[in-house]
Amino acid sequence: MLNGKTALVTGGARGIGAAICRKLASLGADIAIVDLTVTEQAQALEAEISAEYGVKAKAYACNVGDAEQCKATVKQVIADLGNVTILVNNAGITRDGLILGMKEADFDAVVNTNLKGTFNMTQACYRPFMKQKYGKIVNLGSVSGLLGTAGQANYAASKAGVMALTKVTARELASRGVTCNAIAPGFIATDMTKEISDEATQNYLASIPVGRAGQPEDVANLAAFLASPESDYITGTVIRIDGGLAIS
Numbered sequence: 001m002l003n004g005k006t007a008l009v010t011g012g013a014r015g016i017g018a019a020i021c022r023k024l025a026s027l028g029a030d031i032a033i034v035d036l037t038v039t040e041q042a043q044a045l046e047a048e049i050s051a052e053y054g055v056k057a058k059a060y061a062c063n064v065g066d067a068e069q070c071k072a073t074v075k076q077v078i079a080d081l082g083n084v085t086i087l088v089n090n091a092g093i094t095r096d097g098l099i100l101g102m103k104e105a106d107f108d109a110v111v112n113t114n115l116k117g118t119f120n121m122t123q124a125c126y127r128p129f130m131k132q133k134y135g136k137i138v139n140l141g142s143v144s145g146l147l148g149t150a151g152q153a154n155y156a157a158s159k160a161g162v163m164a165l166t167k168v169t170a171r172e173l174a175s176r177g178v179t180c181n182a183i184a185p186g187f188i189a190t191d192m193t194k195e196i197s198d199e200a201t202q203n204y205l206a207s208i209p210v211g212r213a214g215q216p217e218d219v220a221n222l223a224a225f226l227a228s229p230e231s232d233y234i235t236g237t238v239i240r241i242d243g244g245l246a247i248s
């Protein structure tokens, strides 16, 4: 379904990003695995994807919080793999704490990676997407940005920002054949959620109606749908994938 397409996935080296890389590759897309550094994990994923799915895969080092690095990376990916048609803004970090004691550096780091990083990559792909009159942008929001989870002022605000940016991007680029949607995961079993205390994890699990944590593959399946032509009439939406955690 995605043969001949090139997907750029930020934070693609592990967790949800790696699952999205595998899923898009399984559908035929060439994959740019973009992460802070080219780790052994990223190189292993690159080799696994090429061997398993017979598509091109290449790992790139890029800090999404840095606009110049984003522009240079998009340029390099286009040179190596051809026109980018799918952008998945997945890179994200947490630095949790109550507002009372939250360090300015922790607020800035989270907003810079999650929100500005999404903006930077979107801006870097904007002109190429307009020119080719086609593009699929999938942003990773979070139910935290919908619920306002205590202890996550920086993270929740950044993700609410990502979900607003999704709507702006969708409106600006709809006439150019580009869709932009956000996924709002709940509690997904990755390295990110391993950092949460056992007590808080139990509380999360108890509040999920389907009774389990989500898996990275659950999110990857939705990302693949939003990256495929099957979702061409969907834009500017935020879709929760949370086992019912944030049912309102």
Ligand SMILES: NC(=O)c1ccc[n+]([C@@H]2O[C@H](COP(=O)([O-])OP(=O)(O)OC[C@H]3O[C@@H](n4cnc5c(N)ncnc54)[C@H](O)[C@@H]3O)[C@@H](O)[C@H]2O)c1
Residues within 6 Å of the ligand: 010, 011, 012, 013, 014, 015, 016, 017, 034, 035, 036, 062, 063, 064, 065, 089, 090, 091, 092, 093, 113, 117, 140, 141, 142, 143, 184, 185, 186, 187, 188, 189, 190, 191, 192, 193
């Ligand atoms: N795991 C969850 O429960 C959950 C819930 C809601 C939303 N999300 C969102 O999903 C996305 C993926 O989360 P995950 O659980 O796989 O996290 P993770 O920590 O396992 O992976 C995140 C990846 O992003 C990369 N990254 C971090 N900062 C970067 C930067 N500045 N530039 C480039 N890459 C960077 C990391 O190196 C890592 O490979 C994040 O945006 C996260 O906020 C996760």
